[in-house]
Amino acid sequence: MLFRAVLLFLSFTYSPAQSEELVEYECSAMFQVDGQVQMQALPPEEFSILSYDDETEFAGLIGPDNAETVAILCHRSSVIPAANDYQVLRAGYPFYIKNSDRTVVLELSGGEYRLRLLDGPSFSKSDEEAIRGMLDSYPTPSAD
DSSP states (O other): OOHHHHHHHHHOOOOHHHHSOOOOOEEEEEEETEEEEEEEEEEEETTOOGOOOOSOOOOOOOOGGEEEEEEEEESSSOSOOOTHHHHHHHOOOOOEOOSOOOOOEEEEETEEEEEEEEEESSSOOHHHHHHHHHHSOOOOOOOO
């Protein structure tokens, strides 16, 4: 009986969105070249959005031959935004995040952070709460 009670307690307190370590497998930059969007993989040992923090801010990327960067895409273990993902938006790019079953875009809309589900299953209530909590923790977007 005690075993069943412990299992029941664990099933209500365990939240994959909060307990699993976030892993970033690879990122790519999307560049505008001669009117066409091209993607360039960025080696994980050289570039990871997760490596940026309050001390080391992401300021942007310069594409090949000074091509305009139009977005960043990262493949991660979860599409729930991380603590410093807002820095991609501050640098002027939408931030696409993809995992095995979902694709989302983190963007600014009407002066607020927003995460849009582009592909995959709907979010669970606990995922929605984790997403809202993270977006609410981001600093107010600058007006420039």
